[in-house]
Amino acid sequence: MSLRNTLLAAVAATVTVFSFSAVAQETHTLRLAQTWGPNSPILGETTEHFAELAEKMSDGRLRIRIDPSNKHKAPFGIFDLVRHGQYDLGHTASYYYKGTIPNAMYFTTIPFGMIAPEMYAWFYHGGGMELMQEVYEPYGLLSFPGGNTGNQMGGWFREEINSLEDLKGLKMRTPGFAGEVMSELGVAVTNIPPGELYSSLERGTVDAVEWVGPALDFPMGFHQVADYYYSGWQEPNAEVQFLVNQDTWNELPVDLQEILRVAMRTAAYDMYIQSMHESGVAWDRMKENYPNVTHKVFPPEVIEALRETTNRLLREAAENDPMAAKIIKSQHDYLKQVRQWTNISDKAYLNSVAGD
Amino acid sequence: MSLRNTLLAAVAATVTVFSFSAVAQETHTLRLAQTWGPNSPILGETTEHFAELAEKMSDGRLRIRIDPSNKHKAPFGIFDLVRHGQYDLGHTASYYYKGTIPNAMYFTTIPFGMIAPEMYAWFYHGGGMELMQEVYEPYGLLSFPGGNTGNQMGGWFREEINSLEDLKGLKMRTPGFAGEVMSELGVAVTNIPPGELYSSLERGTVDAVEWVGPALDFPMGFHQVADYYYSGWQEPNAEVQFLVNQDTWNELPVDLQEILRVAMRTAAYDMYIQSMHESGVAWDRMKENYPNVTHKVFPPEVIEALRETTNRLLREAAENDPMAAKIIKSQHDYLKQVRQWTNISDKAYLNSVAGD
Known part of the structure; x- marks a missing residue:
């Protein structure tokens, strides 16, 4: 083989082996607008936690640039910022958009509704995710649970x-x-x-x-x-939301979509657990000092x-509103079933050890 | 520039751009032994769910080969299989190893102890992860929460x-x-x-x-x-565990370690939520038909x-056993604090809406 052919072969081989990588290794910088201000406890920490998970898992191929509310000046305008593509992602609460998109509020909470684990069960097994998507889809948005404050x-x-x-x-x-x-x-x-x-x-x-x-x-x-x-x-539970611009999502390779999805899901659960922890600590301190x-x-x-x-x-x-009716009925029916289980498990247990 | 030099330059450029990729794109096939048999509901599904998350997020660079108990014939020997390196990963429950490593059992559950979200708060904010690591480290193992059955x-x-x-x-x-x-x-x-x-x-x-x-x-x-x-x-909650061989872990690039860690964490939370859902469905069916x-x-x-x-x-x-004393005290003290919060939030709420 001539030198020229050897070199051509080497180039070809290199291109073959790494051609997929060349696409996959592209860096995507996503801009995220958050409702919360800088250094906001729990809620703001959750946004940062999500970004860190996504960046680490993607080895830096995903970069999340977070703008707190003092930057974009629209804490209750995240829905518009993301659907119009001024931001790729938002971290906010659905019920702030009651004026524009009234049915979104049911995905944050309903009075006398579910407690946090029941709500997650509804989202992931009771049709909640599908209903939330039905509400956000016409606006070119994807929506995911973004963290729970607990009761x-x-x-x-x-x-x-x-x-x-x-x-x-x-x-x-x-x-x-x-x-x-x-x-x-x-x-x-x-x-x-x-x-x-x-x-x-x-x-x-x-x-x-x-x-x-x-x-x-x-x-x-x-x-x-x-x-x-x-x-x-x-608000027996209150779930905040991640919003994702559909065009941004579609442009990402499948593995980065999955990293984003799982980073959001984990950050949301983690916020629920952090809220539980910090409420325990704070309530203890309040009672002790006051x-x-x-x-x-x-x-x-x-x-x-x-x-x-x-x-x-x-x-x-x-x-x-037929869509409101559908969401309210879905939560109501789901609550009726899951609460029977909560009652004979955690509730019965907590009542039986009342001395704690 | 001669053709030869052009080609050499092309090769050099290609190598420079993609050299990092060449390392990062290596595929790691990890073998996982599970306590549970094939098609085991919830517990087995959680192992598979974890593997799918890891594979998708890593774009196939992580492959998890799952062996159910009928393959390795040692459902209660996962601890040994993973520490001796016959498997890279295990999905099991700590309390099965009471004989060899008695203090591991407290990471699954303690009677009259915490309910599931309290337990996660203890793991992630109350020192639980550190104590679990202290118990498993001498055996060359890492351990992570692997899913909760709920109450x-x-x-x-x-x-x-x-x-x-x-x-x-x-x-x-x-x-x-x-x-x-x-x-x-x-x-x-x-x-x-x-x-x-x-x-x-x-x-x-x-x-x-x-x-x-x-x-x-x-x-x-x-x-x-x-x-x-x-x-x-x-068992007011029961957390199963992932075990990871420390040598396997050390050989993985940092991004794949993070993908593994987050896939385990999400799969664990997801099992808790799936258990809640399916218990609601099953209890409803039992009462209706019997x-x-x-x-x-x-x-x-x-x-x-x-x-x-x-x-x-x-x-x-x-x-x-001083280590047992340390773990029991840690859980006891944490429970004392967090339960006060559970009592004025979820418990008070569930009792006030008793009619549900």
């Missing part, structure tokens, strides 16, 4: 709530669907920027504040100015009224 | 248990630590091969059988021959006796 507390109250009467005229910060329900029961629902919540509660401008749970409530300091911490009903802080549950008549009102509002939503 | 049921009983007296002389299949505790309370604990359990319960050779939960109990058919299904105390099937909880005096005995056996284990 949210009913809020911090300056006075005890012993009857439905005690809710009448009560000034409370509680947004969204829960706020609508509370309004129907006579609560004066107010909207106050997060930065002013502590001082409003301290001064009595509001009588109660609902935020998240111990992990995220602790840094807000509400336990210093209100003694009664009520168990919740309004002995006046007392855990309370709403009396049965309040729970019953909240529940009836919730069901009525959900019925109205279902009557006005 | 296990206390078993199928032919007659109701209304007092401690009813346990005396009762013939029951319940292995391991739970069996030791039951023995102390006068139960005649028997060991019967899985294939004979149904007929033993049917004929009354045993009075009760503890297996797992609805998802895995359903195919065994116990609900057809025993009416009383008791909530559990002995109206005699009744859910029961052990009376408080039985729970109290089981708990005191458990605590005494754990105290004895801790006194005899």
